[in-house]
Amino acid sequence: MSLIDKLLQMDNKTIMEMPKREVEVPRLTQMIGEPFKVVCQAIDGERYADIQKASIDLNKKGGVRNINLFDMQVLTVIDGVVEPSLKDKKLLQHFDCITPKELVKKLFLAGEIAELSNVVTELSGYDKIEEDEEEVKKQ
Numbered sequence: 001m002s003l004i005d006k007l008l009q010m011d012n013k014t015i016m017e018m019p020k021r022e023v024e025v026p027r028l029t030q031m032i033g034e035p036f037k038v039v040c041q042a043i044d045g046e047r048y049a050d051i052q053k054a055s056i057d058l059n060k061k062g063g064v065r066n067i068n069l070f071d072m073q074v075l076t077v078i079d080g081v082v083e084p085s086l087k088d089k090k091l092l093q094h095f096d097c098i099t100p101k102e103l104v105k106k107l108f109l110a111g112e113i114a115e116l117s118n119v120v121t122e123l124s125g126y127d128k129i130e131e132d133e134e135e136v137k138k139q
């Protein structure tokens with residue numbers, strides 16, 4: 001059977017489902033006294049590229065002046081964490097935040113943001129950054 005035949009046998013809805021994974025945030029688990037788990041989901045390629053573009057500062061000549069890695073991670077977490085929704089108006093209001101970006105910075109420590117961002121990045125089909133760095137070191 002050819003690959004085309006195999007693809008034609010697949011359910012269109014199944015292929016479009018974004019992978020998800022539950023991730024526990026131990027610090028928040030300890031604070032609330034029960035497992036604090038968020039659901040991370042892959043984000044589509046166009047949105048991922050938009051997040052990357054929004055995190056790059058260009059100089060006047062169009063070259064890259066700076067890449068704001070932390071902003072890129074925060075934006076990835078905002079779009080990739082689907083439960084709880086970090087865009088929820090009640091949640092934003094409760095924590096006195098105007099934007100989801102503020103809420104992410106208030107709820108999570110820098111390392112937690114990086115970890116959640118890495119999970120979303122993996123789910124979106126990209127390899128872990130650490131694994132790439134290890135491969136470069138081996139060469």
